[in-house]
Amino acid sequence: MSAPSRIDTFREMVRKNPENHLAHFGLANEAQKLGLHAEAAEHLQAYLARHDDEGNAWGRLGEARDAFRRGVEASRRFGHPSMAAELEERLEEI
Numbered sequence: 001m002s003a004p005s006r007i008d009t010f011r012e013m014v015r016k017n018p019e020n021h022l023a024h025f026g027l028a029n030e031a032q033k034l035g036l037h038a039e040a041a042e043h044l045q046a047y048l049a050r051h052d053d054e055g056n057a058w059g060r061l062g063e064a065r066d067a068f069r070r071g072v073e074a075s076r077r078f079g080h081p082s083m084a085a086e087l088e089e090r091l092e093e094i
Helices: 006-016 021-033 037-050 056-077 081-093
Strands: none
Touching: 006 021, 021 037, 021 056, 037 056, 037 081, 056 081
């Protein structure tokens, strides 16, 4: 049996203890590395709601917002209005 991936490890940590702000931050970092920007944003927000941050998480949340904006632009450019609308909804959530 193979070892769980880093992201799976952090997901399990958050599942077991949703109040573990450092697990949320770790999960956000791993999600961002994999391009899972919505998941990263969700866990950055959870982290920031529980922990006063010196700026790192705020910067990463800004990167996630930027990724959604670029996705909206690309979706429109390539004629995918429903995808653009979905990404805009997600952007409004963060």
